[in-house]
Amino acid sequence: MLRLGVNIDHVATVRNARGTPWPDPLRAALMAQQAGADGITAHLREDRRHISDADIAHLADALDVPLNLEMAATAEMQAIALRHRPHAVCLVPEKREERTTEGGLDVAGDLARLADYVAPLREAGSRVSLFIGHDPRQIEAAAAAGAAVVELHTGAYCDFDTAGDIARRDAELAGLAEGARLAASLGLEVHAGHGLTFDTVGPIAALPQIAELNIGHFLIAESIFTGLGPAIAQMRRRMDAARAPA
């Protein structure tokens, strides 16, 4: 079954806006787990703009579903990951000035360093995922680096869809479909995420090689109006409908 990982970063964004203890990302994660999330994703950024070190400790201690720790490929983050040994570690590119993740990791351009970086995380028992674009060179490099998983960046596809640029959206979707096929052929588990909404999730969920979607910002936004449980349930329905036999 196609798994849904719920990213709770932006519960922490709301909390940090006032420096109060609420809303608590752990409470959101437990509610998401109760609502059927197959996993929880949390991005510990170097600037801690949302998720904190304490959030990661609380999640690692309390969750019954797998924790997917997103992080930059730095020494600081590697030590944190080795301390908590989450089910999965997803390496993502980070730039201080970015509003959100802007592209995929350049694995091909940093292969030797990333292969060395991945090894202790894998040996500690975490499944290592690399957050990349659908460029075949990046997918092949991810396999060479020893990752177990690639997560394909769906941000451009979502942006083109929102902008109504159908030709570029369809070209991006075709690239993602081809990337998923190539990744699976190389023995990589294939995930996807970034920017997915009720309206854009279907064609991505329909790609048969994809085992997991990680979705956050839209679900947290939707939860303001409907509650987190109903938002997750609706996303689950959209994902299942996309996978249902024609």
Ligand SMILES: CC(=O)[C@@H](O)[C@H](O)COP(=O)(O)O
């Ligand atoms: C890698 C990715 O697309 C997201 O999981 C990431 O967490 C986005 O960063 P923000 O949550 O800070 O927007």
Ligand SMILES: NCC(=O)COP(=O)(O)O
């Ligand atoms: N890796 C993608 C993720 O965890 C959630 O991204 P978004 O839905 O918050 O854009």
